Amino acid sequence: MHENDQPDSRTAPSVFERVVPQNLLDFMNASIDDARDRWWPRDGRRASPTAHNFASLLRGLDAFDAAETQACQSARRWASTMLGKECGGEPICMLRCVDVGSPSQSYLRHFDSHILTLLIPLQLAASGERSGDLIMYRQPRRSVSAMSNVITKARLFLEHGMPVIARRALLMRDLERGLCERIACTPGNVYAFNGFVTMHGNLDVASGERRTLIIHYYDPGRTVGLRVITRTMRAFRDRLADL
Template sequence: MRDYDIDAEPPRLQVFEGVVTRHLLDEINATIDASRETWRPADGRRATQAARRFADMLRQNEGFQLAERQACEISRRWARKAGWELNGEPPLCVLRCVNSGLPAQSHLRHYDSHILTLLIPLQQAQATQENGDLILYRRQRHAVTAMSNIVAKIRLILLRNLPFVIRRAQTFRHLAEHLCDRIACVPGNVYAFNGFVTLHANLHAEAGERRSLIVHYYDPGLTAGLSTVPRACRALRDRLLDALQHTRPRA
């Protein structure tokens, strides 16, 4: 595993290689397979008790603990330097399962509401031109204020509603112009980046299914409700689906 000088500027991307064991990946994927019937949200995304449980399972592994601690420490220092107060909210754990039937979930350029994002690939889509890899833009935004953040969010929401073919063409044009990089998401590795200042998206999954556990840390609260309202709605939906899953009779 690479070590980083936490006093230095945070790297755009940290890759912690070989942190999650094959055994643990198999266990998590088997749990997802077993709950497939009820796990079909239209956007392929859920913040569930299961996602939190998977994150806790990862934390039993010393390598993951170290990666998480290091990434969190860098982010806290960066936030302090930026002069932001961080509240003590627990991390938001999200499970994403995206397949070829969900093109609306690909090529969606966005900034996260949280400072630190840990991306833990659980399963790769099949190797084709588009296999769900992460797209990370090179230029990070600076001097983010509440107003500039809201303006950026609204602009990106409008762009996200463009047809898939246009969003896709934009991604490949930006790759050709070296504005962004394609990051191969390998199960077993953990990818840490500052999604609050780094524009990012995912390629489409043309075949098979891309599964990821995503853990977001430290929301500086600069969205004036643009993120909290949809997040609260999604949390309510996820709780209802969780309750439904637990009340459904087992076969």
Template sequence: MDTKGFCCIANFLTSEQLSLLQENVRLDAEKHKGQYFAHHGGDAIEGTLLGALGAAPGFRETLGDVYRAGTGRNAYSSEILKVLRCVQGDSGRRESNCFHYDASLVTVLLPIEIPQEGIDRGDLIMFPNLRRVRWSVLLNVLEKALLQNALSRKLISAAIRHRLLQPQRLQLIPGNLYLFWGYRTLHANEPCDPASRRATAIFHYGDPHAGSLATRLILKLNQRRAARASALDTQPAA
């Protein structure tokens, strides 16, 4: 993670486990009429294999060890924020190239369904470890505000297209487990073919600013945005 930018555990899921998760996603995708949706916790996650994985003591202990290796201290909280994100249909393109730093230091990415052929596969694009952990909440908020806005994201995307910036591209394989320093790494997913589906589970662990007012507000805003986007994409056309 420090030198390569990420760590991959190949074949983390068995074929049976992967098929079960893919079926859960398929049923959920039908409810959302083939458009983008995301779940931040809740029954849609807790009642599946993803909830069981997030609650497993060994999984939690491993993430704690990784956090200590990266910071030299224990995480403020052992809570794991679990997210299920599905990019599909035309609305999915709006959720692409949204460069950001995660609030948590350790990000675990579990691909469930990913296009393996073609150009628009929704590859993960990364600028690994661009910054250190900011123990100042204010500095962290300012850095995120500088880069996590529509103008900055358009400029970054344009610079990549013209090869002025050369990020690391990672083609994700369903069933593998990927870990990286989400807090330190500027990252996004590339566009996915609207006819395909890109479903990933994300486990966030170890927010260096956990407990701060700014962190709580940002988390609530992100959750409301995800819920609003899912609601809009499931409304019937007028």
């Protein structure tokens, strides 16, 4: 296992290599295939019992326990130092499954509400320019105050309402300028980063399906109710799209 030391003090993710064995990846992907009709969400990234079951399976692995413990300790230290608060609570688990039929879920630059994100790729899409790869900005945001967080989230929420082609242009412009980098993930590895200060998003998928288990830890509660508003508006937008 190779581990970078501080997942939360810089924008590059910490990488824990060869944590999830292939037979467990195969089991998870087969479970998704079997259960899709029962839980398949419109946006491909909703919290689900399936995701929580997968996280429980991972916690039976010594390598995952070690990675999770190290990442969580580091994240709590960051919260104590930077936010002056102790963080706890249960993590949120979700599955994000994106294929060529879900381009609207790509190029959505955002910050997470939670301090620590563990990203576990289960299956990659076909390689190429449109592989669904993770894009991470190099510089963390400087201000983490509640007000700046709300303003930033509101601005990005409006950006998410733009057409995909416009959002793609913004992200590709920043890639060309070197403001962000493309992270080519490998199934079996675990990627840890501080999504609360690191803006990130994903490319779209041209062929195949990209599946990722995502676990969020430690919500510092700096949204001042905005999350409820954005979730409500997103659900309303989804319902309009279903009409």
